[in-house]
Amino acid sequence: MATYVALLRGINVGGNKMIAMAELRAALTKAGFSNVRTLLQSGNVVLDAGASSPAKLESQLEAEVKKRFSLEVEFHVRSPAEWAAVIEANPFAAEAKADPSHLLVTFYKTPLDKAKVKAAQAAIVGPERLHAEGRHLYMVFPEGIGRSKATIVVGKVLGPSGTARNWNTVQKLAALAPVRGSASL
Numbered sequence: 001m002a003t004y005v006a007l008l009r010g011i012n013v014g015g016n017k018m019i020a021m022a023e024l025r026a027a028l029t030k031a032g033f034s035n036v037r038t039l040l041q042s043g044n045v046v047l048d049a050g051a052s053s054p055a056k057l058e059s060q061l062e063a064e065v066k067k068r069f070s071l072e073v074e075f076h077v078r079s080p081a082e083w084a085a086v087i088e089a090n091p092f093a094a095e096a097k098a099d100p101s102h103l104l105v106t107f108y109k110t111p112l113d114k115a116k117v118k119a120a121q122a123a124i125v126g127p128e129r130l131h132a133e134g135r136h137l138y139m140v141f142p143e144g145i146g147r148s149k150a151t152i153v154v155g156k157v158l159g160p161s162g163t164a165r166n167w168n169t170v171q172k173l174a175a176l177a178p179v180r181g182s183a184s185l
Contacts, residue, residue, distance in 0.1 A: 001048040008043025009074040009163035027068040046176040076107040080179040091131040100167035106137040108162040120157040
């Protein structure tokens with residue numbers, strides 16, 4: 001068994017695709033996953049699984065949520081080593097330290113096209129800054145996320161297929177899934 005971080009996309013937002021975390025933990029445990037933990041209500045799961053790869057686990061988890069909750073939900077899965085690499089690759093270390101709630105990492109299933117990321121940055125009229133690293137997009141929101149139009153621009157240019165977490169959540173998940181003999185890619 002290996003430990004994985006699994007992020008659900010678009011649940012418990014605006015009253016849509018509601019899943020109680022206690023019910024999710026119970027369903028995933030019943031499905032054969034072990035040591036299932038959740039963080040917050042936004043779909044952050046750390047679990048142990050025998051999957052051969054994060055991509056295979058994504059498919060298994062998506063099928064399980066569809067079966068148990070009748071919901072189409074996308075999962076983004078990373079091993080602890082991949083999670084540690086996300087933290088290490090953060091190009092906005094000063095911002096992460098000074099204001100971690102205004103730094104988001106968006107997780108995608110496939111690597112981002114650097115030209116599209118550059119086009120998204122050029123289209124943003126505010127102070128927000130972007131940086132792509134493989135399947136991850138780092139975004140800084142110096143004036144806050146709530147009124148920013150940058151996420152709309154990014155969604156139009158890159159597509160809405162990722163799921164974002166603020167830096168506080170990224171750090172808390174790292175503490176739940178430390179790198180130690182777990183699956184890595």
